[in-house]
Amino acid sequence: MPADNRERRVVTVLFSDLAGFTRMSESLDPEEIADTVDALFNRFRPLIEREGGTIDKFIGDAVMAVFGAPVAHRDDPARAVRAGLAMQREIVAFNAARGVDLRMRVGIATGEALWGSVAGARDSAMGDAVNVAQRMESSAVPGSVRVSRSTERAARGNFEFAAEGTVAVKGREAPVEAFAVKGEAAAPALEADSPMVGRADELARLTAAIETGKGGFFVLSGEAGTGKSRLAQEFRRVAEAREGVWVAAGRALEAVKLPLVAFGDIGAGNIAGSLAAAISDPVERENIAHLIAISLGGTVPGARVANLDVARMADEMRRAWALWIGARSPAVLIVEDLHCPTKEPSRCSKPSRPP
Secondary structure (H helix, E strand, O other), X not given: XXXXXXXXXXXXXXXXXXXXXXXXXXXXXXXXXXXXXXXXHHHHHHHHHOOOOXXXXXXXXXXXXXXXXXXOOOOHHHHHHHHHHHHHHHHHXXXXXXOOOOEEEEEEEEEEXXXXXXXXXXXXXXXXXXXXXXXXXXXXXXXXXXEEHHHHHHHEOOEEEEEEEEEOOOOOOOOEEEEEEEEEOOOOOOOOOOOOOOOHHHHHHHHHHHHOOOOOOOOOOOOOOOOXXXXXXXXXXXXXXXXXXXXEEEEOOOOOOOHHHHHOOOOHHHHHHHHOOOOOOHHHXXXXXXXXXXXXXXXXXXXHHHHOOHHHXXXXXXXXXXXXXXXXOOEEEEEEOOOOOOOOHHHHOOOOOOO
């Protein structure tokens, strides 16, 4: 008998399904339906993959994605929730661009599943987590993201949740608690409040960068448990208390090739508006906005800058960020859990010179 390569894993499964799609299909040509779904799913794929998720399958107008297989991350539940929220935002943009009115339900569950191939097909997830995720989706309100208790518990602190009672799941004797995702938490989950000890000098140096107006680039490095997050949290509080200071914070994700994705939820939708005072040319302003959106992992169909070669794209993105941050100055950007992929950490912590 051939070797059984299937394995048990703890995964987070995301299910999405278009609400009212069957009714809409009755009035559309099959090719038009296929083109619409294909265009929408092409927008969803990068949103899932940028969070480290794997597209398990497309089933008609439904999407199933797995976080935790074949590659697992310690924050897979949060990644799945973040992807679900991004998908809901993306379908709003898709509706506006296409002149349609599609709505979608998203369900997410964390639990044990069997990951592997069945009958020689590509690897897929099977098991309780899949069933619960599908039930979370089918019972959700269109336009929302609903998660199981296991996902809520694992992602708590990173998102705001609201309890929505229990949901019966076929094959389970006891119902499953359900929670609606209301959005990202006001701040990334940091260490609990406590008096900060022994970091007065470091905090003073960080604070001076705001008070003097000279700015700076700071790297907080050290072994785990030495208080890096606590110092960053205290500095963030100081910065947010200053009138007119724009503060954005994010947390880097493992195995994600877009380092700026950590800032993906800092209000990128109004990039062009924030650049209005700095850039008078509307075409250049749109190009800058598109560059920033792409660097944050977004998709911008038809963007003029999308066809730039790699080297030119990198240069233009650095310039775009410098212009955007300059337009919103004074500004403080904080990113946590940034890991250097090279043996020379100095290469990772060397800032780019603004244009």
